Amino acid sequence: xxxxxxxxxxxIFGGLRALKEVSFDVPAKAxxxxxxxxxxxxxxLFNVITGVYTPDGGAIHFEGQAIGGQSxxxxxxRGIARTFQNIRLFRxxxxxxxxxxxxxxxxxxxxxxxxxRTRAHAADEARLQKHAxxxxxxxxxxxxxxxxxxxxxxxxxRRLEIARALMLKPKLLLLDEPAAGMNSQEAAELERQIxxxxxxxxLTIVLVEHNMAVVMSVCxxxxxxxxxxxxxxxxxEQVKQDPAVLAAYLGKSTEDVA
Amino acid sequence: xxxxxxxxxxxxxxxxxxxxxxxxxTMVYGILKLINFAHGEVFMIGAYAGYxxxxxLGVQGYGAAGFPIHLAIVVLVIAMAAAATxxxxxxxxxxxxxxxxxxxxxxxxxxxxxxxxxxxxxxxFTPNPRPYPPILREVRFELGGVIVTNVKLTIFVVAIALMVxxxxxxxxxxxxxxxxxxxxxxxxxxxxxxxxxxxxxxTFAVGSALAAAGxxxxxxxxxxxxxxxxxxxxxxxxxxxxxxxxxxxRGAVLGGLxxxxxEQMTAGYLSPDYRDAITFVIxxxxxxxxxxxxxxxxxxxxx
Amino acid sequence: MQxxxxxxxxxATMLVLFGIGLWLxxxxxxYVQRIVLLAGINVILAVGLNxxxxxxxxxxxxxxxxxxxxxxxxxxxxxxxxxxxxRLVGIGAAADAVTLNIALLIGALLAGLAGLLVGxxxxxxxxxxxxxxxxxxxxxxxxSFNNAQFLGAATGYFGDTPAGLPAYTSFFWVYGWAIAxxxxxxxxxxxxxxxxxxxxxxxxxxxxxxxxxxxxxxVLAFSLSAASAGIAGGLFAYMQSxxxxxxxxxxxxxxxxxxxxxxxxxxxxxxxxxGIFVAVTLELMRDLQQYRLVLYALLLxxxxxxxxxxxxxxxxxxxxxxxxxxxxxxxxxxxx
Numbered sequence: 001x002x003x004x005x006x007x008x009x010x011x012i013f014g015g016l017r018a019l020k021e022v023s024f025d026v027p028a029k030a031x032x033x034x035x036x037x038x039x040x041x042x043x044x045l046f047n048v049i050t051g052v053y054t055p056d057g058g059a060i061h062f063e064g065q066a067i068g069g070q071s072x073x074x075x076x077x078r079g080i081a082r083t084f085q086n087i088r089l090f091r092x093x094x095x096x097x098x099x100x101x102x103x104x105x106x107x108x109x110x111x112x113x114x115x116x117r118t119r120a121h122a123a124d125e126a127r128l129q130k131h132a133x134x135x136x137x138x139x140x141x142x143x144x145x146x147x148x149x150x151x152x153x154x155x156x157x158r159r160l161e162i163a164r165a166l167m168l169k170p171k172l173l174l175l176d177e178p179a180a181g182m183n184s185q186e187a188a189e190l191e192r193q194i195x196x197x198x199x200x201x202x203l204t205i206v207l208v209e210h211n212m213a214v215v216m217s218v219c220x221x222x223x224x225x226x227x228x229x230x231x232x233x234x235x236x237e238q239v240k241q242d243p244a245v246l247a248a249y250l251g252k253s254t255e256d257v258a
Numbered sequence: 259x260x261x262x263x264x265x266x267x268x269x270x271x272x273x274x275x276x277x278x279x280x281x282x283x284t285m286v287y288g289i290l291k292l293i294n295f296a297h298g299e300v301f302m303i304g305a306y307a308g309y310x311x312x313x314x315l316g317v318q319g320y321g322a323a324g325f326p327i328h329l330a331i332v333v334l335v336i337a338m339a340a341a342a343t344x345x346x347x348x349x350x351x352x353x354x355x356x357x358x359x360x361x362x363x364x365x366x367x368x369x370x371x372x373x374x375x376x377x378x379x380x381x382x383f384t385p386n387p388r389p390y391p392p393i394l395r396e397v398r399f400e401l402g403g404v405i406v407t408n409v410k411l412t413i414f415v416v417a418i419a420l421m422v423x424x425x426x427x428x429x430x431x432x433x434x435x436x437x438x439x440x441x442x443x444x445x446x447x448x449x450x451x452x453x454x455x456x457x458x459x460x461t462f463a464v465g466s467a468l469a470a471a472g473x474x475x476x477x478x479x480x481x482x483x484x485x486x487x488x489x490x491x492x493x494x495x496x497x498x499x500x501x502x503x504x505x506x507x508r509g510a511v512l513g514g515l516x517x518x519x520x521e522q523m524t525a526g527y528l529s530p531d532y533r534d535a536i537t538f539v540i541x542x543x544x545x546x547x548x549x550x551x552x553x554x555x556x557x558x559x560x561x
Numbered sequence: 562m563q564x565x566x567x568x569x570x571x572x573a574t575m576l577v578l579f580g581i582g583l584w585l586x587x588x589x590x591x592y593v594q595r596i597v598l599l600a601g602i603n604v605i606l607a608v609g610l611n612x613x614x615x616x617x618x619x620x621x622x623x624x625x626x627x628x629x630x631x632x633x634x635x636x637x638x639x640x641x642x643x644x645x646x647x648r649l650v651g652i653g654a655a656a657d658a659v660t661l662n663i664a665l666l667i668g669a670l671l672a673g674l675a676g677l678l679v680g681x682x683x684x685x686x687x688x689x690x691x692x693x694x695x696x697x698x699x700x701x702x703x704x705s706f707n708n709a710q711f712l713g714a715a716t717g718y719f720g721d722t723p724a725g726l727p728a729y730t731s732f733f734w735v736y737g738w739a740i741a742x743x744x745x746x747x748x749x750x751x752x753x754x755x756x757x758x759x760x761x762x763x764x765x766x767x768x769x770x771x772x773x774x775x776x777x778x779x780v781l782a783f784s785l786s787a788a789s790a791g792i793a794g795g796l797f798a799y800m801q802s803x804x805x806x807x808x809x810x811x812x813x814x815x816x817x818x819x820x821x822x823x824x825x826x827x828x829x830x831x832x833x834x835x836g837i838f839v840a841v842t843l844e845l846m847r848d849l850q851q852y853r854l855v856l857y858a859l860l861l862x863x864x865x866x867x868x869x870x871x872x873x874x875x876x877x878x879x880x881x882x883x884x885x886x887x888x889x890x891x892x893x894x895x896x897x
Contacts, residue, residue: 370861
């Protein structure tokens, strides 16, 4: 059974049909790529899956349960974590604090114990900090734990977003253009990290990405959308040669124009 | 029946004044997404400008003959010009420098400007209410059991004339069209060669001028003015703008009239003590049930 | 062990406060005494408001309403309960202390409840709309008290005796509560809950995506800040012979905003500084109300134009002092 399943998902904004009957299945522990030209609806898909938008048609199932229309917090609690296309960090908080915020499931003590500084609270904080530190190490940000998040270089900010998402102990990780703004060295490191997350931490990963080198190298399956519709689906090799995909990215051939 | 009609008529009259003020709020919000807290004070200053202009033109000397119409118009123009200047000055000095700042900053600045104008006016004009000069000598007549005064009629006529003028301005003139463009999409308008700073200033000027007209009409209707009049009336006009759909000009007019009638009916049928409270109740209801207002459009946020 | 240590510190603090209180009563003129008490009350107001406006980034400008609920609640129930308490404990300082604190807690509870009622529907609104709605609610609350005959309506509530409300408020109680509230709110701010509130301020959408229960936390912060204003209101009530709706106009909400803006939104020590500032200027310029408000207005405008983060920004005084005294890096270290 697939971990995430979309069946004919629609999303309409006023007059614009942003998603038209998009369907795909993501098996557990897959590294799944979602590509398409700008404005194709990829981020909208992420937003619909994570509850930022409610689908106007179709169904979304996670681990067999319908999740369409749930709130972002509910979806996150089910085990789906995400990063954002335009990095959304808590900029004036420290790197460590950014990750700790996502640790709700580790946080047992309540408001009163926080106010009265009970032992339960101290244990809570220690647990949160330990976990956050570990995740920061995994993403190579250990040294920056006390730095202000907004002061990090771009690439580090993207990695911080991933570390924060991992703090949710998700089963499914949605990465929205994680390689944006990275040079080839950083991108290669990202590929290594993505494989690590799947191989060592057992995560399923769905990746929206424009960097084709990364997509081709790391994804097992690729799903292509354009103007909100599916136009191709298959292995990276298959998709690379698909004429519909080429047309979408490169425009129509010169013969048609003439 | 005639009482009901009376209340409605009075309400529409009051509501026309609210509508004039609400237009200023709605236009500024449409362009800058800023609640111009100081707009109520511009209304107040406009009323005082009319007061001093009328006195300066010797309104006291006309006695039974009545102030000549052409001089009354001069008073109106002077007040509108003064308010427009004030509005532009506020925009330039206080709002423009913080335009790029996170939304909270201009909000606090606006509160500061409002507070400043209120208290500066109290210091300059003393807190005591002043009787409004008899720019119009009151004439009452009865139509089918309903009392109508020339003041109420004037309010209607002036308000409608100004709103029609505004409509023409927005639809037909270049500046008006530019205003619509800027409020729809500021960046695109800028790319099309529109000097957005100038348009923003024009918006403040027009809105303030309308508020000043409202101020004079309010003074004529309510007989006295005081430096704190802008606070409550401004708030009610803001609620009117929200009720109609903030950013929507027709909405401001509709909202103003509705609030005026609601207030009058509450004062007449419930109790005068609650006339101010009804506006706040309407505000809460509309923001909870339909925040985009009656004529507004819901805009989903881009994530 | 931890409990014993804390009790010891608390007792020591109370003794110190008691001592200062006695000295103030004898040593200072009434004028200055009043400033000192108001400063303490303002600290409670400011630190409470800072929790919702500063830390959580949800701007409320109608908090005077909650102060009113706390004031009227504490005054009314205190007056009604006083005879019962006196019958149990005997007439005297002990009974007064008990009555005062029970009254304050009732006032805080009622204010917190009001905060819940206002916050629940309002907090899903965007920034500027939220501000206006809170203003509206603040006015509705005041108008309600203005029309409440059993609480004296516009004339005000002066208790059941011609002498007016008993003067329970003293330096000890004001600063005792102020210290307690500052500590509790500070503890909350530097905890997972506080972190979540800050996350809501920074980016509510991202916070939600990270499973933060944003609505619940916003309403919690709002209610706590309302309860805090309620305590301040109760202490304020027992400092005067009576309270009137006039005391809780929008002006009071403006005072509260000035308090937290001066010190810097988000900074607790800043809120303390701001609270003291407003108390001092309020009394010093008592006869010059308009000038005082013009001053506040100019401060708000100038601070927003020149240094929107206020005196301390969102940093605490401790961080500022530490930064000042830190060794500056030598050229070799900086180059690394």
